[in-house]
Amino acid sequence: MRKPSLHPFTWWLWAIGLAIAIVRFDSTWFTVACVGAVAVVVYLCRDDAPWAKSFNWTLKLSLWILAVRTFIGITIGVPIPGTEIFRVPIVPLPSWMPGIRIGGSVTLERLTSSVTEGLLICSIIVIFGAAASLTSPHRLLRVLPVYIYEFAVAVVIAASVLPQLVGSVKRIRMAQRLRGQSTKGFTSWKRVAIPLLEESLARSLDLAAAMDSRGYGVSKKRSRYRPISWRLKDSLVVVSSLGLAVLA
Amino acid sequence: MIKFSHVSLIYPNSTTTVLEDLNLTIEEGELVLVIGPTGSGKSSLLRLINGLVPHHTGGILAGDVSVNGISTQLTKPGGMAHLIGIVGQNPANGFVADTVEEELAFGMEVLNLTNEVMRKRVEEVLDLLSLAQLRDRSIATLSGGEQQRVAIGAALVTHPKVLVLDEPTSALDPIAAEEVLSILHRLVHDLGLTVVIAEHKLERVIQFADRIVHINGDGVAHVGTPEEILMQSPIAPPIVHLAKALGLKEIGLTVREMRRMTSDFRSEQPVVNQVVAKEIGDVVISFDKVKVSYGSKVALKEISSRIHNGEIVAVMGRNGAGKSSLLKVLAGVNKPDSGVVYIQKLEPFGLHGKKRRETIGFIPQEPSDLLYGQSVKIECQQADRDNELVAGTTFAVLQQLVPGISEGTHPRDLSEGQRLGLALSVVLSSNPSVLILDEPTRGLDYEAKNELTRILITFASAFGKAVVLATHDVELVAELANRVVFIADGDIVADGSTLEVLLSSPAFAPQVAKVMSPQPWLSVKDVVAAIEGMQ
Numbered sequence: 080m081r082k083p084s085l086h087p088f089t090w091w092l093w094a095i096g097l098a099i100a101i102v103r104f105d106s107t108w109f110t111v112a113c114v115g116a117v118a119v120v121v122y123l124c125r126d127d128a129p130w131a132k133s134f135n136w137t138l139k140l141s142l143w144i145l146a147v148r149t150f151i152g153i154t155i156g157v158p159i160p161g162t163e164i165f166r167v168p169i170v171p172l173p174s175w176m177p178g179i180r181i182g183g184s185v186t187l188e189r190l191t192s193s194v195t196e197g198l199l200i201c202s203i204i205v206i207f208g209a210a211a212s213l214t215s216p217h218r219l220l221r222v223l224p225v226y227i228y229e230f231a232v233a234v235v236i237a238a239s240v241l242p243q244l245v246g247s248v249k250r251i252r253m254a255q256r257l258r259g260q261s262t263k264g265f266t267s268w269k270r271v272a273i274p275l276l277e278e279s280l281a282r283s284l285d286l287a288a289a290m291d292s293r294g295y296g297v298s299k300k301r302s303r304y305r306p307i308s309w310r311l312k313d314s315l316v317v318v319s320s321l322g323l324a325v326l327a
Numbered sequence: 328m329i330k331f332s333h334v335s336l337i338y339p340n341s342t343t344t345v346l347e348d349l350n351l352t353i354e355e356g357e358l359v360l361v362i363g364p365t366g367s368g369k370s371s372l373l374r375l376i377n378g379l380v381p382h383h384t385g386g387i388l389a390g391d392v393s394v395n396g397i398s399t400q401l402t403k404p405g406g407m408a409h410l411i412g413i414v415g416q417n418p419a420n421g422f423v424a425d426t427v428e429e430e431l432a433f434g435m436e437v438l439n440l441t442n443e444v445m446r447k448r449v450e451e452v453l454d455l456l457s458l459a460q461l462r463d464r465s466i467a468t469l470s471g472g473e474q475q476r477v478a479i480g481a482a483l484v485t486h487p488k489v490l491v492l493d494e495p496t497s498a499l500d501p502i503a504a505e506e507v508l509s510i511l512h513r514l515v516h517d518l519g520l521t522v523v524i525a526e527h528k529l530e531r532v533i534q535f536a537d538r539i540v541h542i543n544g545d546g547v548a549h550v551g552t553p554e555e556i557l558m559q560s561p562i563a564p565p566i567v568h569l570a571k572a573l574g575l576k577e578i579g580l581t582v583r584e585m586r587r588m589t590s591d592f593r594s595e596q597p598v599v600n601q602v603v604a605k606e607i608g609d610v611v612i613s614f615d616k617v618k619v620s621y622g623s624k625v626a627l628k629e630i631s632s633r634i635h636n637g638e639i640v641a642v643m644g645r646n647g648a649g650k651s652s653l654l655k656v657l658a659g660v661n662k663p664d665s666g667v668v669y670i671q672k673l674e675p676f677g678l679h680g681k682k683r684r685e686t687i688g689f690i691p692q693e694p695s696d697l698l699y700g701q702s703v704k705i706e707c708q709q710a711d712r713d714n715e716l717v718a719g720t721t722f723a724v725l726q727q728l729v730p731g732i733s734e735g736t737h738p739r740d741l742s743e744g745q746r747l748g749l750a751l752s753v754v755l756s757s758n759p760s761v762l763i764l765d766e767p768t769r770g771l772d773y774e775a776k777n778e779l780t781r782i783l784i785t786f787a788s789a790f791g792k793a794v795v796l797a798t799h800d801v802e803l804v805a806e807l808a809n810r811v812v813f814i815a816d817g818d819i820v821a822d823g824s825t826l827e828v829l830l831s832s833p834a835f836a837p838q839v840a841k842v843m844s845p846q847p848w849l850s851v852k853d854v855v856a857a858i859e860g861m862q
Contacts, residue, residue: 128425129467217424221436235423253660254696258753259684259713270699277695277739282420288374288383289421293434293481294408300439304432304449 087218089313094210096320103327137208141201152193161188228296329353333390347546356519363542366742369525377411412482416493452480472503530564585842608636617666626652641808642797649817650797658689688759694750704734725752744775764796805837805849
């Protein structure tokens, strides 16, 4: 028996509140503290459902985004004067591209501003990743109003197929390792991508067909077998983050 | 109840029609079986009934399909939900809730039924399908047979008049399949439910069918009673082949009928004890006290055995008994928690690259996992390059295994059997010492299965190599394997020649053996050989 869970909207509202707070505070330390707190919450509250792992994937994804964004931020664009850390040679560009510079002096100011901006974007991705891994997409579907039927189907398919992809990636990579292929480097990912895309497409179509043939969205009214109610716990979680957003 | 009038179906970008001018009326309370080779359009026929074809898949439909007087041309699948319950080929892909109870209730929630009705019906279905003790379980943790039962239950709660099932037993062990089918049989007889099933394993379903629709793949469909269709069709369960081989005038569809028909024949034959010639090659796979557990669940309890060159070993057992765990350890997918595995004195888990290809050929449950090329040609070239073979070798192997595949085809567009053939030829091109297959016959028709049997027997006897396969398919094992390892609850409970093991358990005995008991014959081949030996 699983532990009684919160309302499916709770963690999403909590995530929205935190995201607003982070943007309004606009402080690196606050952002880092928030991400840390979110990570602790996720590790404490998540169960062993397949979607619970999506948090780890958003963490990896956002680290990658941060690295790429920082690299682009310090090599391309307008120089910020300040303490120089190191220089890279300037790539000569044709005269019809004025104002754009690749390379040149990398200053401490330029580095910190790139990192801060990147961190902001990443923290928001991570926070919504946390919401996704703490909420069952199936329960989410049950509380979404039928009026947004097509949107709801898309959300559920995205939210339930994506975590399954994690499992599929593992399985396919394993099969390819057994075929004696190397599983490192970019080409190995290309080999995984094709079977993976096929499988996820097939799964999504299956799920959409199943929902359709069971009459989802036909009647605008839905009854509830076991109503999901909003409880005090839910309010507390949401207030905790919205409070931060208002304080900021 | 269901009426197909002049139905023709063609998919865009396809040159062949799936169905041509099909006229079929299915009465209330009938159980109709749809048979045909893979890719012939069985699933399309099933999905026409509630309008998923063409509303969901595209395609051009001429003629009309109506259920209980409602035409699918005017009504979308959702509008038929109260009338038709449909269970897809892979029920796990269609689940929309987390727990069994919620999944059962979903169909009624969307139809806006009142809470009292829902509670009553959920209880009914839980009892009917013996799911009561699973009600709070998370669906992801259920076994294949349990998931299949939940999917059927979820289709039944809305009290549909028609139930449509696409290969309901393909992933199930013989006992679980028997359970599901007897439930369907009961529903047809007690409630007058109309049931349409597509299935490859005819030996499991044939005794329940009132009529058969046989689709040839060229658009022509024959409809008739099981006797009529099976007399002519090349697709037939082993007992029908047995009746034909013995030259009986009629065919029997159940073991009971066949035993009556063959009583004279059987009484004439002296009971012989078939002597199995034991030629044992060198030990190629050995495992000792192998233990595997996932978290707190123990999957294999310190089991040991040896497999020799030239042996074809079938690993059997119920869903979740530990077959896949054993295969994964042998193939080096997982490392055992304790114990050792050696294949030709090498530990499979540590093998990489060329060495691995030359030692182990592994076909996973989804053969397409191994394939990533954009065409059959690219796939074969890659295999040639990997194994430093003359260009074209792998394709030649493929042509031998499954003739008639064109080089330009995308692996996705191949049928299940062809895809398995491609994966096999890629794996065989590196000439591995052992071949390991995990449930290779899921979704294969009889023809493809015979082909697979021929390939594996050649590999084992002509090259003197070992084959290990996990399967639920008793008939395949009877034809193919010379040794059976039976696993129950993580332990080897029986290990011996196919004859000994299969004959000792009624649930896992093949049809021919049941008919011919106490004679030690497992397949039509054995019977024919025995008769010829007498004369």
